[in-house]
Amino acid sequence: MIEEFKDIMLSKEDSRYQHVQRIVDLLISSNSDLPGVFETEWVVHVVENPDINACALPNGQIFVFTGLLEAALDAHQLSFILGHEMAHALLEHTAEMNSVSHFLDFFFLVSLVIIWAICPVDSLAIMGQWIQSTLKKYMFDRPYSRTLEAEADQVGLQLVAKACVDVRASSVFWKQMEVLGTLSKDTPIPEWLSTHPSHENRADHLDRLIPEAIKLRESCNCPALPFPDPREVFNLTAKQLLQAPENAITANK
Template structure:
């Protein structure tokens, strides 16, 4: 986290230094530089091609098959490192919510724990489920939120428990959040961000080197950040959310939940937003699919999920 802004600052300073160096360069020296680059253009092209081949080979060595779905994705971080990070993150959250955690004997905690236990028992055929020591924490907070860390730590907020109508909807929500952990979405998203950040450093250097002034360079950097967000980060995040919806529905179906509760839950969430007057952004500006699209996707998956539920 600390390195990213430092790397960006270094790229800005490098680009700005190149621009200043070029400005003070005499006209004859500039022409000599242009001629030299033109003369050696094929060497630059060959070097660039070789670099692209090396990068492609490095990326190929980090391709991984996603659990459950079999989708091929890029993982540049080792699972061991990410599990260590998950332990630190869970400790941080436990300290953060220490005063708000419901006791294990509380009915809401027991309800969530029973639902998680059922989901785990019925999905033990998945190694990423059976090999993880699942643990439940219920946070007393009006926030409508829940998340599951890669080390199996489940955090459920009482605001979410008020938003679900029954245990079937609760299992749909838990299935979705557990799917994120099972599919290692956080590691996958961090891998994409790492690659995008490295490419961004090259673009930042080029922007600050080529723009005639600092204001235009700042404007170009802002535009680059927004385009990266809208063209890469947000669409990829929505893709992972949709995948977690799909896999989470399968987990809930195998645990005998009424999967028809899934689309209904997102219809409820859409209605709640309308009744409270909560402003909603267009989907392309969000990291999550719209409530309506999530409901529609789950609706299309219901027949397949009901077949899966017959064997529970």
Template sequence: MLLGRSIRKWWQALPPDKQELLKDTMKRNRWSIVLGICSLSSLIAIYFWTHLDKSPITGRNRLLMFSKRQFLQLAEFEYQSVLENYKDKFLPVTDPMYETTQFVFNQLIEKNKDIPGVSETKWSINVVEDPEINAFVMPNGQVFVLTGLFKAVADSDQLACILGHEMAHCLLAHGAEHASIIQLLDFVSLVFLTLIWAVFPRDSLAVLGQWIQSKLIQYMFDRPYSRKLEIEADEVGLRLAAKACTDVRASSVYWQQLELMKIVSGTFQIPEWFSTHPSNDHRVEHLDKLIPKAIKLREDCGCPSLSSVDPRLVFRLSVQEMLKLSKKKEESFSIDSGIKQLPQYHEPRTAIIERLPTVVSVQALQSTQNTHK
């Protein structure tokens, strides 16, 4: 900002004849200037190219500006900050929620020792008394599970899929990769920031240009890249859970449960492109596409056969039952009160539940219902 503003002030202070002289000089040497810019850009590109690394798990090329030792040192500072934030909130190892988390995570580690990084990482479980629905794993292997998560998961299979997802973030070095991308974006931002403050005629316009630039980078590059990493962690996490003999079908049910909780509670749902994470609907759709391969991997690992009752179907039928009961209550309320319909501004709960994403085909539901009959 200072550099760009100084260039603008210097240019505005020049007499018109000197401005014209400099313009003519630049026109005569334009090819030399272009060559210099291209040379500098090539050096920068080579620098970033030499920091590309191939993931041993996915085989995808990624940008890593930090060595593993450097990033672990940075992660240690963050770890200390998290410990301070959750001070006096950690559950003892004898707590049932801690024991459940430890057992599920041990299964993931034991069955995935052939995955690069699993055996080398010193994993440690931390269960925190906090109502937020969240879990995360730090780059140093510290696993944090907030107790609010246990109110959102239906069983240990869902918990295993969530922990597998978080474990995948650590194994794939997503923290280091995202920090490297942020560093690259910051470098590009500095170049454009200098140009904005140098070219825009007034400070107020430069501030506006700077704000627009930051939002464009945030919503066009940073958040889409973050969502890409989340999707990759879903894929790898599902593989980890499958090898641990988890019922991988429960993975998509968890996100449907979260979606139902949001809809019923009336929580405002921001569009996906505003978020750092994919929408629940997107995750359900993506996971359902991956589940057949995960089931095949599970079979190849010699796991026991899955139950013939698909939890996705159970969830869908449960929602249908909720819908029927809700309709009956509304009809009863309408008859008792003599009201033909609810006010226009009030959305019936049945309409809310009907917006839940369908994950089972109508034919499958009909055949199952016929079987029950």
């Protein structure tokens, strides 16, 4: 991955790189009680790419695209996304995903052998294989991946709460993404087809987790959360934006 992005990585002198590094440093120092956090050598890479994306590998390599830096409105939102990605690495989701996938492959292989033993026609075996791989993709891989996303959101929120981040910014980020999707002409992918939960469901899930995260934040002697609640500010702004005459036709589609 480093090789792939080596020509478009920001230097350590770039202020955008330093911004991400400062946030990661804060998340590490606030969560140094967790063995996974202090045992991992976290390394930040910022990639010049307009995609709104980031990822953290189990070995601690964190990749952040500049598109995400532009999409996140403030350091609180960016902290949450980074916390979410670090949670994936800490929870070893890549390994978990692979082991479930290998188990399912084995299970389907055995059923394929049984089908072929009963009816040894090559075309039937080929069709059986196609049906199985399609079933696996839509019935297991994708919903399972969404479960891991929800888990990373929950743990990520705890990581940032301990760093005194405004945890309410987490759901605002995904609501922003939802509004952006509504305003753009792109048709959203139905949730069951996607490996990730829809932006709206994700924001709702985070809203349910936020009260617990606020309690955790308070127990870490963090300063009081600022007023007004960024979720209320966002709701008001989004309403005005969606009601603007130039957006009404697109938003009502």
